Amino acid sequence: MARPDQRRRRLAGCWKIIKKDLLLILTVIGVILGTFFGFLVRMSDPSETTIYVIGFPGEMMLRILKMLILPLITLSLISGVTALDTEASGKLGSRALLYYLSTTVFAAILGIILVFIIHPGDPLVLDKDAFDKEAKTIDITTMDALFDLIRNLFPDNIIQACFEMAKTKFEYVDVVVLKAVEDGSSTVDINNTIFENETLYENVTKSVRSARTLTYSNGMNVLGLIMFCLCFGIMITKVKDKAAGLIDLINVTNEIVMRLVLFFMWYSPVGIMFLIMQNILLIDDLAGTARILGLYMLTVLCGLALHTLITLCGIYFLFVRKNPFIFIKNMATALMTALGTASSTSTLPLTFKCMEENNGVDQRVTHFVLPIGATVNMDGTALYEGVAAIFIAQMNNYSLDPAQVITICITAIAASVGAASIPSAGLVTMILVFTAVGLPVEQISLIISVDWFLDRFRTMVNVLGDSFGAAIVAHLCRDELEKLGPNKHVMGMDDGTTPEEEEDSPESMELMGTQNDNHPNEKNDV
Numbered sequence: 001m002a003r004p005d006q007r008r009r010r011l012a013g014c015w016k017i018i019k020k021d022l023l024l025i026l027t028v029i030g031v032i033l034g035t036f037f038g039f040l041v042r043m044s045d046p047s048e049t050t051i052y053v054i055g056f057p058g059e060m061m062l063r064i065l066k067m068l069i070l071p072l073i074t075l076s077l078i079s080g081v082t083a084l085d086t087e088a089s090g091k092l093g094s095r096a097l098l099y100y101l102s103t104t105v106f107a108a109i110l111g112i113i114l115v116f117i118i119h120p121g122d123p124l125v126l127d128k129d130a131f132d133k134e135a136k137t138i139d140i141t142t143m144d145a146l147f148d149l150i151r152n153l154f155p156d157n158i159i160q161a162c163f164e165m166a167k168t169k170f171e172y173v174d175v176v177v178l179k180a181v182e183d184g185s186s187t188v189d190i191n192n193t194i195f196e197n198e199t200l201y202e203n204v205t206k207s208v209r210s211a212r213t214l215t216y217s218n219g220m221n222v223l224g225l226i227m228f229c230l231c232f233g234i235m236i237t238k239v240k241d242k243a244a245g246l247i248d249l250i251n252v253t254n255e256i257v258m259r260l261v262l263f264f265m266w267y268s269p270v271g272i273m274f275l276i277m278q279n280i281l282l283i284d285d286l287a288g289t290a291r292i293l294g295l296y297m298l299t300v301l302c303g304l305a306l307h308t309l310i311t312l313c314g315i316y317f318l319f320v321r322k323n324p325f326i327f328i329k330n331m332a333t334a335l336m337t338a339l340g341t342a343s344s345t346s347t348l349p350l351t352f353k354c355m356e357e358n359n360g361v362d363q364r365v366t367h368f369v370l371p372i373g374a375t376v377n378m379d380g381t382a383l384y385e386g387v388a389a390i391f392i393a394q395m396n397n398y399s400l401d402p403a404q405v406i407t408i409c410i411t412a413i414a415a416s417v418g419a420a421s422i423p424s425a426g427l428v429t430m431i432l433v434f435t436a437v438g439l440p441v442e443q444i445s446l447i448i449s450v451d452w453f454l455d456r457f458r459t460m461v462n463v464l465g466d467s468f469g470a471a472i473v474a475h476l477c478r479d480e481l482e483k484l485g486p487n488k489h490v491m492g493m494d495d496g497t498t499p500e501e502e503e504d505s506p507e508s509m510e511l512m513g514t515q516n517d518n519h520p521n522e523k524n525d526v
Contacts, residue, residue, distance in 0.1 A: 023265065023350075024333040027204055027340060028271035031276060034517060038280030054328045055278030061271025065346040068261050070162055070220060070470035073371045074229050080367030082240070088480040089234060089368065096369045098454050100313075100377040100467045106311045107414045107461075110305045111383035112390060112405060120295030121394025142170040144212070145432050146414065149212075165221040170384040171213050193323035214442055222345070222375045251505025254367075261349040265337070274338030279452045290447050295445070296391050300454050303383045305463045312379075312461075320475045324468075330358035331467055342455045344374040347463050353468055362481055363476040368455070373466030380458025380465075381429075384414035389433045392443050404437045411436040 041054070081089055081526070082315065107270045148168055155161035200390045236243045241404075283289060313324035328335075334350040341347060351370055389408045393400055415429035 002324045003047075004053050017460045021333065022199070023269075024336055026266075026269040027333070027336040030273040031340060033358045034273035034276030035280065037273075038277040039061040041277065042281055045312065051278055051281045054274055054281065056274070058271045058273075058275030058278060059277070061268055062343075062346070063265070064264050065341065068257065069345045069348075070225070071253075071257045072261060073222065073345065073372075073374075074225055075228040075250060075257055076348070076352070076367045077226060077371045077509065078233040079237070079251050079373075080364055080369075081230060081244075081486075082236050082250065083364040084356070084368065085239055085484065086234060088351050088477065088484060089237070091480060092365065092477055093230075094370075095313055095473050095476055096372060096469055097376075099375060099472060100465075101308075103311060103315070103379050103465055103469070104377065104382045104416060107303075107307050107379040107383040108368060108386045108409050108416075109362055110307055110311070111300075111386040112409055112414075114299050114303045114306070115387045115390045115394075118295060118299045119394060120293075120299045121391045122244065122295075123395055132216070138478040145429075146346070149223070149414075149417070152221050152267060153227050155228070156223055156227055158224070160216070161221035161224040161228070163218065163220060164216040164223070165219050167215055168212055170209050210432060226372060226375055236383070258349055258352065262353065265350060268337060272337075282452075283449060287429060290439055292506065293447065293450050296387070297450055297454060299391070300387050301457060304380055304457055307379060307383060308464060310459055312465055312468050316472060319472045323449065327359055327468070327471065328356055328464065331464060333465070334463055335460050338459045339456045342452070342459045343464070344459060344462050347459075348374055351463055351467060355470060359467075359471060361471050365477070366470050369470040369473055370466055373469055374462075377466050378415050378416035380461035382412050384458050384459075385415055385430050385433050386443075386453060388430060388447055389437065392434070392439050392446070395443070396440065398439070400437070407436050408433060434505045 030429075041050075047053075049517065059431055084092065145168075147167055147395070151166045152161075155166070236247065240247070279508065313328075316324045318329065331351075331354045334354045337350050338347045348370060352366055353372075354369070355366045356363050386408055389412070411433045415432045430444055431441055433439075434444065
């Protein structure tokens with residue numbers, strides 16, 4: 001029979017394990033409860049006002065996270081750059097960008113291969129009359145989108161870049177034209193002269209596109225801010241002796257923002273629950289959506305799963321030679337938050353925490369690589385947009401030649417880089433992919449009904465891809481980092497375990513029945 005002190009130690013060990021993963025446990029519970037109550041409330045056919053009220057707590061969570069995105073990205077990136085020298089930051093940046101480009105290309109190619117194998121598009125179930133062909137007018141071309149991407153990299157006003165981004169639009173002018181109303185069958189009497197079989201015309205006002213204009217749309221210009229922060233941080237390293245006070249101020253402010261974000265993240269399980277409930281209630285026809293888009297959803301989810309298990313895990317194991325599944329397990333809290341918020345940038349605080357504390361990745365690498373990855377590394381979005389374009393082509397029974405397939409692949413990769421790391425941003429950039437090969441843009445509305453669901457899973461893949469990339473870059477640059485001196489967060493053990501796992505293992509043995517009354521690590525409470 002166990003003694004009271006042993007029972008106390010076991011209870012303390014259980015509480016320690018629960019406390020360590022409490023946010024993860026609460027987030028999982030929030031996802032489950034949101035799904036359950038969403039389908040339960042749906043049975044009562046709630047009104048539009050009821051759905052709006054249900055979504056309000058989730059909206060508050062997203063507003064809080066968006067409020068902190070600007071200081072989080074800028075301060076963490078500058079802090080990460082100033083912790084390195086110019087040579088180290090150059091190697092980290094080049095290797096990170098090479099990794100991001102490689103995995104994005106692999107994701108787009110994998111998605112295109114899967115959509116041709118599974119062939120989810122069935123033209124027999126598509127009602128083309130249900131789409132309003134005049135509902136959308138394309139005011140941007142692929143060339144304009146590329147130029148806008150480059151413009152936003154170099155904003156002309158850094159303050160304006162905090163809340164607006166450049167966007168090309170076309171001006172329209174009203175032109176009066178003559179339109180035939182009756183052809184070759186009319187009799188016209190003008191000044192008592194009869195003209196047989198003449199055509200009648202009427203004046204019609206028509207909007208004609210005239211010229212391009214550069215405007216600014218609401219939304220943070222994350223690319224421009226990242227470029228400025230990188231340059232600013234590199235210049236600080238050039239005068240590091242004189243800028244010691246500024247570096248300390250940036251590091252302390254960054255730490256305060258991180259603590260603030262992590263404090264607000266305790267509200268995220270509640271917000272995630274209500275967001276999922278609202279999204280389930282907003283689906284008009286579950287049966288019809290499953291009938292038309294079931295195979296499409298399966299294709300995207302299979303692509304994301306294969307990309308994670310084969311591409312990401314394979315690259316990580318190839319370079320780092322550690323178990324990728326232990327790495328994924330340690331990222332569980334960040335992945336569940338990504339599932340709930342569908343935003344890579346909103347998940348950044350927990351991504352930092354899981355990478356540094358659970359996986360032991362050098363803090364200088366995470367603060368440099370992860371903010372860039374959250375903006376430009378969109379593996380899931382590239383895969384999703386390629387699958388969506390070919391799915392719509394199959395639904396319309398379009399035959400795509402190899403040149404068009406390559407065009408879809410390239411534009412999906414380029415559009416994913418330009419996609420903001422916010423919920424459903426991929427739908428905006430998908431217009432570029434559709435117009436590149438002449439697909440009907442109005443049919444994007446067909447997949448909007450399931451985008452909220454797929455967006456969460458591709459965000460998980462994006463976050464995991466960023467995390468794998470940071471770990472790989474840290475491993476490849478370990479010699480450069482050692483030259484810069486020690487860091488309080490170091491890589492885990494060679495067998496794949498982390499410092500926390502190493503510390504927790506005696507308690508785990510004690511929970512399984514191993515008795516060790518004088519355990520030296522009993523006082524540690526990480």
